[in-house]
Amino acid sequence: MSRLQSFYGRIRRTVQLLSNGRVQPVELPLFSAEEGYDRWAASYGEELTAVQVLESPILVELIPDVKDRRVLDLGCGTGRVSELAMAHGAKITVGVDLSREMLQRAVGSTKSTKSFWLAGDGLHLPFVSESFDVVICALTMGHLRDIEGGLAQIHRVLRLGGTLLLSDFHPYATFRGDTRSFLNPKDGKTYAIEQHCHLFEHYFECFNKLGIHLEDLREPQFEGFPLVFVMRAKKISV
Numbered sequence: 001m002s003r004l005q006s007f008y009g010r011i012r013r014t015v016q017l018l019s020n021g022r023v024q025p026v027e028l029p030l031f032s033a034e035e036g037y038d039r040w041a042a043s044y045g046e047e048l049t050a051v052q053v054l055e056s057p058i059l060v061e062l063i064p065d066v067k068d069r070r071v072l073d074l075g076c077g078t079g080r081v082s083e084l085a086m087a088h089g090a091k092i093t094v095g096v097d098l099s100r101e102m103l104q105r106a107v108g109s110t111k112s113t114k115s116f117w118l119a120g121d122g123l124h125l126p127f128v129s130e131s132f133d134v135v136i137c138a139l140t141m142g143h144l145r146d147i148e149g150g151l152a153q154i155h156r157v158l159r160l161g162g163t164l165l166l167s168d169f170h171p172y173a174t175f176r177g178d179t180r181s182f183l184n185p186k187d188g189k190t191y192a193i194e195q196h197c198h199l200f201e202h203y204f205e206c207f208n209k210l211g212i213h214l215e216d217l218r219e220p221q222f223e224g225f226p227l228v229f230v231m232r233a234k235k236i237s238v
């Protein structure tokens with residue numbers, strides 16, 4: 001059994017019960033994104049998640065030319081994406097995140113002097129318009145209830161012609177009952193973090209309204225079902 005299969009199997013056994021052939025979600029104690037990631041931060045990233053195993057190679061494949069460009073890493077967490085952008089020659093990266101504990105981890109592991117970190121909310125980005133050439137938002141949009149507000153902020157801070165690279169849980173997985181959950185080593189319990197299901201229809205409606213053109217969409221599958229998606233898009237009007 002591969003590492004991915006065994007990991008995914010463990011997650012499923014932890015958070016779901018199989019009953020009469022139907023997978024039923026188990027109610028887990030729920031945290032807000034800020035509180036949940038503050039608690040998860042200490043152990044976050046210790047083990048690569050199934051989602052990241054599927055998503056990371058596609059991010060690498062679809063990352064636009066960031067050489068000498070300004071990159072916003074929205075929902076930066078511990079800084080995985082900023083590190084990727086730096087490795088591809090970004091001029092600067094700015095990571096924004098709600099969770100101060102996740103940001104502490106990012107600060108602690110940063111080698112580059114051109115990576116900056118900021119506590120903030122994706123719905124109220126503290127930047128003037130058109131500050132960035134590229135926005136990368138990995139595994140974060142599902143935590144925002146207001147997808148239209150989140151995408152409007154991304155559109156505003158992205159320069160005309162700039163690129164958005166966005167990944168997240170697949171809406172199918174969210175509908176199926178998959179949770180963003182973690183084991184708290186302090187009490188040995190599993191907790192879930194609040195998430196919202198955004199259909200592609202919602203994304204495309206917002207893109208059309210804002211002037212964002214979809215260039216690529218990938219939906220890698222695990223056990224025959226889409227678990228994650230990655231899309232790349234371009235700002236085509238202000």
Ligand SMILES: C[S@@+](CC[C@H](N)C(=O)[O-])C[C@H]1O[C@@H](n2cnc3c(N)ncnc32)[C@H](O)[C@@H]1O
Nearest residue numbers: 033037075076077080097098099121122138143
């Ligand atoms: C699954 S982690 C992804 C971290 C990183 N992008 C990665 O792919 O490794 C989601 C991150 O989004 C952050 N987040 C959730 N809601 C947010 C919001 N409204 N504004 C900014 N960050 C947010 C969380 O604190 C968390 O660090």
